[in-house]
Every structure is written in structure tokens, then in C-alpha cells.
Amino acid sequence: MKVLERARKTELAELYRQMYRIRVFEEKCGELYARGLIRGFLHIYIGQEANAVGAMSVLRPEDYVVTHYRDHGQALARGLDAGRCMAELFGRATGVSRGKGGSMHLFDAQKNFVGGHAIVAGHFPLATGLALAAQYKREDRVVLTFFGDGAVNQGVFHETFNLAALWKLPIVFFLENNLYGMGSAIGRVRSGGADFQDAGKPYGIECVVIDGMDVMAVREATQAAVHHARSGKGPAFIESKTFRFHGHSMADPVKYRGDEEEERWKRRDPLHTFPRMLLELGLATDKDIEKIKAEAEAEIDAAIKFAEDSPWPAPEALYEDIYA
């Protein structure tokens, strides 16, 4: 429990608050999708909240975050406005990407949140380039990039690991291994199996394996990885063992895995285990927890209201933002 002792109470409460608001946001997204208010592909993050929240809690504002299409959790944890995120999902003019990106393409330059990218592994080179810019300009900032187990089978994973290591770029590769890429259990599509410990070895990049259902473990590991990258030692790599509780997207009836596996992971749901631990250790009271929940629910309700009340993009927007 050394980890907990080091963190201050307010920080612990903040971690819980972030995870809870993401959970509520995602649950609401599922409902809104069923009602047809959100369209397109919608990938929800339920089950994986500890990853975005723990990892992002150690970043500085000037650091860059780049992630894939399952990006709501990352966006919210990075401090993007929930209302403007929801408005993006609704396709409204007030959305973080002015309604042009949708669920898979959330962006916020103010927060150095550079997407939301929907080509599996396609954001690796972008993230690497941001790290190159930071290094070239002697800026003290790192890039944190998230990706899934499926992305490791793309060529650019290997290409960017090579380049980032070669040039000692300040980048942290954060793998959320949720055991499936869409319906494909890793073992069925990867010769190396479901563990990624050795995936960086050919490039001299060490991998730290962590429990992605434990927000404090994520935080500690990311802290060390960011420190490594920031101090000029080159890329760092984390494999976080985690699980998405729902289907790949709203279109997925989840026929490829059993309930038993899901139940086993749900018992480790950080939204239950983390507050329980805080209560047991006297680091939070029931009242604290209830307050956090009520506030988060109100925030997300307001976000939905904001999205619903927001205008559609004006017709002129069609031809705007193509060229600088």
C-alpha cells in the first residue's frame, strides 16, 4: 500500500472521479446510440477506465496524447470538455472537432490531444513525429500514445518502434491489451501469443507489464515510463492487461467469447475495487464517494443537454478546414 500512502487523498478522489465520469459518459453513449442520437461506429471504453485515468494523471499540460478510435476515456481523462465531446458524437457544430470527426476522431489542440485515429496503428507515425518535433525543438515534453493488442500486428508498429528507438525519441507506448481485436482473440492472430513482454525486444525497448484494472499500478508505471522518456533515454513501453466489458462496437453481439470470461474480469472492475479500497483504508468516506458520483452524473447529464441543444454545422462548414 506504499503507492497509496504516497498519493494524497485529493489525488485519489480525483482518480476515482475521472474513472466514474468516463463510466457514466460511456453508459449514456450506449443508450443514446440505441436511440439513434449517436451514429456511425461507437466503441465504448467500459472496463478499461483505469488505463486512461491512471496514465494521464502523470502528464503535464504540454505533453501530447495520441490514441486510437476507442478514445472517449482518453479524451475525458485528458480534460476535454464532456459537453463538447458529446456534441461531437451528436455531430454538432460545437463538437470538439466541429462535428467532422465523430466518436473515433476527437481532437483538442488546447489540450495537446491529437486524436482519435481510426486506422488501426495508423497513429503510431503521427505520435512518433510529434516526439521528433519535441526533441528537435529541445522542448521538454513527451508523447503518450495508446493502442490495442490488434495494432501490434501492423507493420507500422514495428517500423515506429525501430525509428523511435533509433532516434531515442521521448515517447511512451501504452498498450491496452484487452485480449481481443474486434472478435479475434490474440492467440488466434498473433504467433507470439497473448503476452507482449518481448514485443519491444528487437528494438531494445523494455516492456513493463502491469495490471490495467488497478489505477494505481497504471499510474506508477506510467510515471516511471514518462520519466524515462523525458530524461532523454528514448521510448518506453507498457503492456497493460485489461478488458473491455462490452462489445467491440455497438454493432458487436459478442458471440466470440463466453460469459464466464467476462464475469471473471468484471469482478476486478476498478469502479468497484478502487472505491472499496479507499473506504477500507479510510482514505474516503461513503459521503465522499456519493458526492463524486452525484457530481459526475450531473456533469454528464449537462453534457447531453449541451449536445442536444447545440446547432448542426452550418452548410459553409462543408468546405471549411480543408486547407490552412
Place this chain on the structure above:
Amino acid sequence: MPEITIRDALQRGLREALDNDPNVYLMGEDIGAYGGAYSVTAGFLEDYGPERVRDVPISENTFIGTALGSAVGGLRPVVEFMSISFSLLAFDQMINIGASIRYMSGGQFKVPVVIRAPTGAGIQLAATHSHMFENWLASVPGFRVVAASTPYDALGLLRSALKDDNPVIMAEHVQLYGKRGEVPDEYFTIPLGKADVKRTGEDITIVAFSHGVVIAMDAAGKLAENGVKAEVIDLRSLRPLDIETVLKSVAKTHRAALIDENWRTCGYMAEVSAQISEKGFDLLDGPVARVASEDVPAPYSRPLEQMMLPNVNRVLKAIEENYGI
């Protein structure tokens, strides 16, 4: 005025940029120690060092994407493809990031990058190494695509590309690097998106770009021998297309011949032809004469390769068939 080659012109433009803007750096396969596949960056590594003249692994999708990312991060990279043929491996990054990230983010990011790409057939490299994807790239909103046929244009366009805040693709025809032409010592630029009348005439408009302009000028010379005065328009910019300059000329000549080294089907001149008929149908005395590469994978054997490509005779024949001149 001093005469230099297109390669010299590109070198001058790149050196200027490196000298004047610390955020400019060059990146590409073998551009440093080797000096570039077409020697455009010969000597650069010695003068600017490895941080600004970066050799990269043979990972096209990644190094192009890395350049794009660094542009989003505030740098101004100039990336060189060893050949536009290899851009196939980088289409994902070029299109899904380079051309799209600004739009997809509602205008929050800009991607000031120049992508230089040796292009074109004619030197017997066969199917994998003779591509000309300018037309594919020119169909992508978010890109600017330029192709110079003279040293003057190459330098002027490169300077403008280096000032532009969008991804600009410079298609450099491999047969033209050694082409000579006059370039003034005084500073000048050429705006992106402006065609150039390379020869004036009243009888027929010949539209071309890149190496096609060489063919067009030769064809115009031959036509002149028969008293036919051809006007040659060098598009220089494929996206945006300066169709006004083309229409203005066709309004005068009432005839149009289009030369395209792209495959005929969906080649760049198919677009030019469509726009002429959409916007200038009544200007024409007969159907446009379009001469393009034959729809075959580029063959190695010299006679076969030459049969695939447009040439002066094919142009003259097409003009004769369509307009009887």
C-alpha cells in the same frame, strides 16, 4: 540569365530553406550519406548535419507519417520519396493523416510538409518503379500537387511550397532532373495553382504537365512547320487546377489536345477533359484529342515502354484525326 538544371534549382531552394528557417529539415531514404537517389541532396549532410538531413529506414509509411506528425508539432519537414512508386506504402499516412487531420479535427491542426517524389517512366524500370501517381494524389482534398517542367518553375514552386501550411506534393519527373533552363539570381516565387503559357499560338491548345510539356513543345515545333500555331499550357499545378487559363486559351483556339503520362483511364487529363467539356463545350470545334499512357503495367523492354508512353507522333496523329490539322 544563368542556366542551371532542375536538380540545381531544387538544391538551391532546399538550401535557402535550410539556411533561413531552423524548423526546416530534410528526411528520406539515403538522402544523407548517399546524397539522394537522384543526387538532389548531394553534399547536404556535410553542410547541415544529421539532425537536419535525416536518413531514414526503409519504412515509407512510418517516415512519411513521422514527418507529418512533426509538422503538426511545429516543424516544416521536406520529405523525399526515393520514387513516387514507393508512395503506395505510405498512402495511409499521406491521406488519412496528411490530407485529413485538419478537416477531421475541425481545423485545429496544420500540416506544413513538402513531399518530393521522383516520378515517371521512360528509363526502363518496369512496372513497380515507373508509376506516376500524381493523378491519384491530385484527387485528394487537402493536398496540393505540383509538377515542374523547367528549372525556373521548379525553384519558384518549391519556394511557394515551403511557405504553404499544407501538405504539398512535388512530383519531379526522373527524366527532367538534368534539364537546363534560365533562372534569375533575383528572388522570385510561382504561386501554387497557376498554369503557365509556355508558347503562344492561335490554332490549337496543347495542355500538359511535367515531362508531357517537353513532348508538347516538340509537337508545337512540328506543327509550326506546317503553319499551325499551337499554344502550349503547362499546368504546373494539378491541385488546384487552373482551368481558367486552359479555357481562355481554348476560347481562342477552339481546339484542345491533352498530353498525359498517366494511364489513360482516370488519368489526370480525364479530369481536364471533363472540365473543358463541362465549362467550355461550345468553345470546341471538335472533341478533345487526349494522348495518354497505354493502360498497361509499364514494360521493361525499350520498344514496348516507348509504345506505352505518349510521344510527339501520337500527339500529332491525334490532333490530325480530331481536327484535320
